[in-house]
Amino acid sequence: MSKMKTNTENQSSFNRIVVFGDSLQDNGNVIQTLGIPGKPYDGGRFCDGKVACEYLLPMLESKHSAQIKLENYAIGGAYTFGKNPKSLLTDHSFSVSQQIDRFVASQARFNSDDLVFLNGGGNNFLFALHNEYPYINIGAIHQVADDLLALTDRIIKLGAKKIIVWNIPDITIVPAYEVAGFPQWVITLLKKYLKRHLSKQNKKLQAGVAYLTRKYPFASIEIFDVYHLLQNVLDSPMGYGFENARNACVESFGGVDQKGNIQENLEVNLDPQTHLFWDYVHPTTKAQKMLAEHIFQLLYPLEEKT
Numbered sequence: 001m002s003k004m005k006t007n008t009e010n011q012s013s014f015n016r017i018v019v020f021g022d023s024l025q026d027n028g029n030v031i032q033t034l035g036i037p038g039k040p041y042d043g044g045r046f047c048d049g050k051v052a053c054e055y056l057l058p059m060l061e062s063k064h065s066a067q068i069k070l071e072n073y074a075i076g077g078a079y080t081f082g083k084n085p086k087s088l089l090t091d092h093s094f095s096v097s098q099q100i101d102r103f104v105a106s107q108a109r110f111n112s113d114d115l116v117f118l119n120g121g122g123n124n125f126l127f128a129l130h131n132e133y134p135y136i137n138i139g140a141i142h143q144v145a146d147d148l149l150a151l152t153d154r155i156i157k158l159g160a161k162k163i164i165v166w167n168i169p170d171i172t173i174v175p176a177y178e179v180a181g182f183p184q185w186v187i188t189l190l191k192k193y194l195k196r197h198l199s200k201q202n203k204k205l206q207a208g209v210a211y212l213t214r215k216y217p218f219a220s221i222e223i224f225d226v227y228h229l230l231q232n233v234l235d236s237p238m239g240y241g242f243e244n245a246r247n248a249c250v251e252s253f254g255g256v257d258q259k260g261n262i263q264e265n266l267e268v269n270l271d272p273q274t275h276l277f278w279d280y281v282h283p284t285t286k287a288q289k290m291l292a293e294h295i296f297q298l299l300y301p302l303e304e305k306t
Contacts, residue, residue: 023076037255049285055292080147
């Protein structure tokens with residue numbers, strides 16, 4: 001995995017993990033108001049088990065021999081800023097920015113020993129073209145890096161000193177495009193366009209984090225390079241413990257079909273213990289555990305080499 005180490009200062013014990021993001025880290029939030037995803041999804045998560053922050057928690061507790069809290073504001077369908085254009089999600093999927101607003105309203109500031117997760121941007125790209133008016137929402141993809149950098153700056157000003165910023169995963173590799181319902185030539189052009197701008201946004205994010213590290217030398221800001229990690233898994237799945245990195249175990253887009261209809265009585269058609277993708281968009285809990293292991297290595301790089 002390619003990664004950028006921005007600041008190695010003081011890896012002291014964490015007292016709490018605070019998570020802001022989208023369905024990659026939602027551990028049961030959007031289901032509370034929307035009722036999806038239902039079974040066989042696990043407890044409102046968008047996979048078959050725990051998500052990465054939940055796997056990281058006991059790793060850190062074991063590392064520091066201390067109890068650590070987890071507060072998760074991530075919600076499926078979240079944009080970085082603004083509303084998801086999908087009618088089903090518009091009033092339920094609070095943006096990452098709104099999630100931070102909700103945290104501030106209840107707690108005001110971060111503690112200096114908090115570890116803050118910030119992930120987002122995937123939905124900005126996923127819903128760039130969709131099957132509801134206005135159909136095209138290209139503008140949202142060009143703001144992701146600026147949004148994540150502005151949110152990181154805000155989090156630091158609110159007292160956080162240790163932040164992990166996920167870059168944007170390559171959403172063009174998900175199985176969803178194989179069943180999207182658009183003509184193949186449209187999908188091919190769309191994927192090329194999205195991939196080009198994903199790369200641009202991630203480069204801009206990396207440069208911006210480097211700037212913020214200079215601006216706030218007291219803060220430790222890490223980029224978790226999920227983009228290249230998932231690309232590596234796709235290229236060599238067996239090397240990461242997967243037999244299949246292309247097909248979905250469940251024929252669903254997170255508890256709904258491609259038209260946005262809520263699904264019931266879904267079946268698990270493939271073994272999630274051997275597959276990277278749980279559904280057409282989201283990774284399995286096995287893949288989530290892999291993400292957590294790489295985040296731990298990002299936090300403690302010297303131990304990775306010993």
